[in-house]
Amino acid sequence: MVDYQLTNLRRLVVDGEDFFILDPIAVERVLLEGASIDGALLFSESLAGVAWEIVKKYPDLDLGFHRGLFSRNKWWACVLFNSEEKGHHRVNLQNEVCSNCGWQGVIGNPLQFEIYAGSEDREKAFERAKQLNPVNCPNCSEPFQVFAVWVGE
C-alpha cells in the first residue's frame, strides 16, 4: 500500500482548515487500492469515489482531503469549488431537477452544514459561502430551488 507524505502534497487552507490535494493518479490509487496519507486511511472510499467521477471532469473542482472534526485517524474527502473571484469553497455535489424546465444534472451546494465539520468557525464559513454568486439552470436560466454555486454540463 502506498503511503503519501503530507509534505509532498499541495496544501490549501479553506475556512481555517488544512486540505490536501492529490494529483489525479494518486487520487485513483487512494480510492481503488486503499492507499493512505501520512499513515491514515480514507473514510468511505465509495462516497469519495462517486464525487471523484464528477470532480475529475471539471478544472474548477478539486477533491480535498481533510481530517474533519472527529477524524478517528482517517481522512475525509470533501469537494472544493474554486471560484475565480472568491477562492476555494466546500460544496456538496447533489442531483437537482429544475422545477421550471425539468433539466436534470449535478449542482454544487455550499449550504450544507455537515461539510463544514473541521472548519474553524462553521457559522462564519456558512456566511462566507452565502457571498458566492448563485448559478442558474443551464437550460432555462431560472434560479434553482436550492443555493447552487456550481453546475455540471
Ligand SMILES: [Zn+2]
Ligand atoms: Zn431549467
